[in-house]
Amino acid sequence: MTPVSLSQYDCIFFDFDGVIADSVDAKITAFGELYDEFGPEVRRAVEDYQRAVPGETRFDKIPRFHREHLGIALSEAEIAQWCDKLSSIVLDEVVNSALLPDVPEVLAMLERQNIQAHIVSGTPHDELQIIVDRKGLAPFFRTARGAPEKKASIVRDIMATEGLTASQCLFVGDAMTDFNCAQQCDMAFLGRSEPFGNPFPTGTCVVQRLGEYFLSDNWNGAAGSANQNRAA
Known part of the structure; x- marks a missing residue:
């Protein structure tokens, strides 16, 4: 499912490695x-x-x-x-490891707009808590949850707890495990990929920098960048 305007979403789920951190x-x-x-x-x-x-x-x-x-x-x-x-x-x-480009600005923007942000990672849960805390990211995320619980199970639990529907949520990831999680939960997906390797199926909306979507005044511009990334 292709992302629409950011104003349509009340909650963003982020993978961590390769999406938030350059790790x-x-x-x-x-x-x-x-x-x-x-x-x-x-x-x-x-x-x-x-x-x-x-x-x-x-x-x-x-x-x-x-x-x-x-x-x-x-x-x-x-x-x-x-x-x-x-x-x-x-x-x-x-x-x-450094945060990826645009990440501090994106997280600050989501906080200003009162859009929930959650980390859903394959990193072990306890280790993830240490990483998020030591990197000073905890204030920007309502939750940060990791393995061994499966990503789709985490997402569904958060949606139930927060009273959210799938149409209110967007999943951002850099791997097919993230794409599959979004599909299993019937929600929109935004891929982040390096210029040299896009792992996602044809037609997936993909950006190299999160700001191409989250900091863009014109969603059509972000979609155009994504199309160029797919062709690269």
């Missing part, structure tokens, strides 16, 4: 370091998957990597241990 590369490197002891081929395969599927939670990725590349089936306790190990590698890197 996608930090996550790729961290996953590589996590599996470095198993050799360069495994590390490269893990990094390639993380690059291709950034939105999938580590609670799903780590058992997948162990199963497919190491032939090891992890127990729930072992998955938790490996997730904690990844957190110890990546937390400071994400905290120290």
